Amino acid sequence: xxxxxxxxxxxxxxxxxxxxxxxxxxxxxxxxxxxxxxxxxxxxxxxxxxxxxxxxxxxxxxxxxxxxxxxxxxxxxxxxxxxxxxxxxxxxxxxxxxxxxxxxxxxxxxxxxxxxxxxxxxxxxxxxxxxxxxxxxxxxxxxxxxxxxxxxxxxxxxxxxxxxxxxxxxxxxxxxxxxxxxxxxxxxxxxxxxxxxxxxxxxxxxxxxxxxxxxxxxxxxxxxxxxxxxxxxxxxxxxxxxxxxxxxxxxxxxxxxxxxxxxxx
Amino acid sequence: xxxxxxxxxxxxxxxxxxxxxxxxxxxxxxxxxxxxxxxxxxxxxxxxxxxxxxxxxxxxxxxxxxxxxxxxxxxxxxxxxxxxxxxxxxxxxxxxxxxxxxxxxxxxxxxxxxxxxxxxxxxxxxxxxxxxxxxxxxxxxxxxxxxxxxxxxxxxxxxxxxxxxxxxxxxxxxxxxxxxxxxxxxxxxxxxxxxxxxxxxxxxxxxxxxxxxxxxxxxxxxxxxxxxxxxxxxxxxxxxxxxxxxxxxxxxxxxxxxxxxxxxxxxxxxxxxxxxxxxxxxxxxxxxxxxxxxxxxxxxxxxxxxxxxxxxxxxxxxxxxxxxxxxxxxxxxxxxxxxxxxxxxxxxxxxxxxxxxxxxxxxxxxxxxxxxxxxxxxxxxxxxxxxxxxxxxxxxxxxxxxxxxxxxxxxx
Numbered sequence: 001x002x003x004x005x006x007x008x009x010x011x012x013x014x015x016x017x018x019x020x021x022x023x024x025x026x027x028x029x030x031x032x033x034x035x036x037x038x039x040x041x042x043x044x045x046x047x048x049x050x051x052x053x054x055x056x057x058x059x060x061x062x063x064x065x066x067x068x069x070x071x072x073x074x075x076x077x078x079x080x081x082x083x084x085x086x087x088x089x090x091x092x093x094x095x096x097x098x099x100x101x102x103x104x105x106x107x108x109x110x111x112x113x114x115x116x117x118x119x120x121x122x123x124x125x126x127x128x129x130x131x132x133x134x135x136x137x138x139x140x141x142x143x144x145x146x147x148x149x150x151x152x153x154x155x156x157x158x159x160x161x162x163x164x165x166x167x168x169x170x171x172x173x174x175x176x177x178x179x180x181x182x183x184x185x186x187x188x189x190x191x192x193x194x195x196x197x198x199x200x201x202x203x204x205x206x207x208x209x210x211x212x213x214x215x216x217x218x219x220x221x222x223x224x225x226x227x228x229x230x231x232x233x234x235x236x237x238x239x240x241x242x243x244x245x246x247x248x249x250x251x252x253x254x255x256x257x258x259x260x261x262x263x264x265x
Numbered sequence: 266x267x268x269x270x271x272x273x274x275x276x277x278x279x280x281x282x283x284x285x286x287x288x289x290x291x292x293x294x295x296x297x298x299x300x301x302x303x304x305x306x307x308x309x310x311x312x313x314x315x316x317x318x319x320x321x322x323x324x325x326x327x328x329x330x331x332x333x334x335x336x337x338x339x340x341x342x343x344x345x346x347x348x349x350x351x352x353x354x355x356x357x358x359x360x361x362x363x364x365x366x367x368x369x370x371x372x373x374x375x376x377x378x379x380x381x382x383x384x385x386x387x388x389x390x391x392x393x394x395x396x397x398x399x400x401x402x403x404x405x406x407x408x409x410x411x412x413x414x415x416x417x418x419x420x421x422x423x424x425x426x427x428x429x430x431x432x433x434x435x436x437x438x439x440x441x442x443x444x445x446x447x448x449x450x451x452x453x454x455x456x457x458x459x460x461x462x463x464x465x466x467x468x469x470x471x472x473x474x475x476x477x478x479x480x481x482x483x484x485x486x487x488x489x490x491x492x493x494x495x496x497x498x499x500x501x502x503x504x505x506x507x508x509x510x511x512x513x514x515x516x517x518x519x520x521x522x523x524x525x526x527x528x529x530x531x532x533x534x535x536x537x538x539x540x541x542x543x544x545x546x547x548x549x550x551x552x553x554x555x556x557x558x559x560x561x562x563x564x565x566x567x568x569x570x571x572x573x574x575x576x577x578x579x580x581x582x583x584x585x586x587x588x589x590x591x592x593x594x595x596x597x598x599x600x601x602x603x604x605x606x607x608x609x610x611x612x613x614x615x616x617x618x619x620x621x622x623x624x625x626x627x628x629x630x631x632x633x634x635x636x637x638x639x640x641x642x643x644x645x646x647x648x649x650x651x652x653x654x655x656x657x658x659x660x661x662x663x664x665x666x667x668x669x670x671x672x673x674x675x676x677x
Contacts, residue, residue, distance in 0.1 A: 115501035118480045118587045121611035171669060178666045185655045194612045196441060196623050196643045198651065199432060201384050206362040213355040217348055224344040254365045 008050040009105040015043030016098040047075035060119045063132040067113040072136050074101040080144045088164050096147045127190030134186060138179030139246060145172035146239035152232040166228050169235050177215040184208055203252060204260030207245035214238040278340040287349040290395055294388025298379040305385040308437040318434045325398055329405030342402025350396040357389050393433060400426050421661030428654025435647025444640045446472040455642055468599040475593050475627060475638040480586030481505055482545045482564050486513050487580045505547050505583060515554055522548040535561060544569055547583055567634055593624055593638040609640060620644050
């Protein structure tokens, strides 16, 4: 992709690997807790700093291509892990989160993108940043919710005790749903200004609507007091719809005329 | 403990009945679609659609409030039916998200079944009507008696009801017309997508000037035998400016001079020219293994041939940058004497009476030299209602977020 990306990515991954290692050791030696946190947190900070650097280099927000959005996921996903640990005292999620962030960075290292400063006129809008960031954060929360739900399912299968897991996956899904709603509506308001109509059933819109419906369905099933342990499966699987919306739409037959294909020129 | 299973259709109805009902509605919808040869649903326009929607809303409200204890009505406004309908809408959207929505191949199975125009098909319309009824009933019970406790529910559900119903019932009143205008001329005819019959507009658009600004031109290495562009070592798009460098395998290029707007001069040395006529020129130094050459290259224009540098079997070319912005200076006028001068630009539409005018496109072959501007005129009388729905959903969501966080605090 560009200058120094590999250095930043390797530094971040090293921070997460060492941080995770220390964090595991801290179970025996509690004194290691703080250095473990500082190291893990630094990984995310490295990515935040890199995004800021890349932004100034590009003269535009690095939010145009999938590769660019993966930088944001790599920075944000670990932060959700730390937040959940702080809020619900659940430790294991952050390891998944750092692993996922590493995965995104590795994809970017294997598929370097062309460094391109241009931004087509339709994307030059005050809606660009809020629309994409709200979605990014929403996806991150829902990814974490799905991972938590999967973990809950595996605990159920192994008949292990699970104290907070189901409420964590629920609240992450709730917050994620709120952000999806905002992303959807911001997108509609932007589309009205840029393309003339707020809703045209563009394949990406349709899939975003589908993902939104999936979580809308979850929230109603939850409020109808359907067995929470069954709903963990639902939450884990909803994420598949989200993945199609997130990366898969480009490969569907319907995407020929989409304004959301993010192909590189 | 023995679980007593509820029999089919034993009240209160739950998921089984809801799924059966929803599935029947889908089957009926697809049957009507097929029987009418996939013509879809043609909605009435104003004022008929507004009257129909108001009557529908009044009917739901009165049934909801008048028969709130009837088991059938209770079920009709219940979560099990709502969930089934949400899944039905999701299923139809899934079809619409996979099958291209182009609806041109008439007579084909995709058309007859409604698959290629799913969002205007009968099954979709029936599902949405039932969903609006379900949502409306549950809403009526939270509205009366009113309580501040229900405000989050009301904002979200009423907002969704308004946005969805007005978006769909109002879609027949949406007018989108493409207005082609040439520089120095006025146009008052609009074309719909895919139709050659123009429609008379209630106003005319005079185009004073169309202008397009490009990003800096790019340097590319072209292999004509394989029809391929070769990626340079830095994996970056190379913007041409004085001092820019680029490297390929065994090849280094330095831009010695760059003139954004120039015309060919004597002895092959370009002379700076006006923006309206000039094209980008760059003087480059190419260093290969043993040779070094300096030459001028240019992007060319509709009337000037581009100049490229030849390197064995390869060409070093300069292509115009992608469009950065384009705008049309226009005067819009209607027969009552209303007049508006404006600059139309992408993302910056302009309002004229109850129309919104958008910079849509231009003659892409001519690029920067286009004398033609495509302007889109859009009229959507239902937009304020849909936006009201959007803002209510957002307000409801803010409360949902807030309450969600508060509840987690009390839970932990």
